[in-house]
Amino acid sequence: MNNKNEPSQFDAYVKAEADEPVFTLLARDPMSPALIEAWAYLRSGQIGAAEIAFKQAIDAASAFDPQMPGEAQIRSAFEVAEESRKWLRNKLVR
Secondary structure (H helix, E strand, O other): OOOOOOOOOOOHHHHOOOOOOOOOOOOOOOOHHHHHHHHHHHHOOOHHHHHHHHHHHHHHHOOOOOOOOOOHHHHHHHHHHHHHHHHHHHHHHO
8 A cells, every 4th residue: 555654665755855856646636546557557668558548537637627727736736847857857967
């Protein structure tokens, strides 16, 4: 299990470097199961299965009203993505 009380060996907070950006999906987000599966399929080279999982995430997203692009949580997600790109570039350059 991977939760606050029982972190798994892959727990991001335990493994993250001090300056490493982290993005968390919670199980309450209707898109999270499919997005997590898509990540796992991509990491294991199963591109077709990842496409199906992304489609499931898109279907889940269509079931609720979207947040506006300017909302703080959405802006924060884009900021984490950009900071992650910068962090990774800096790690690869060293």
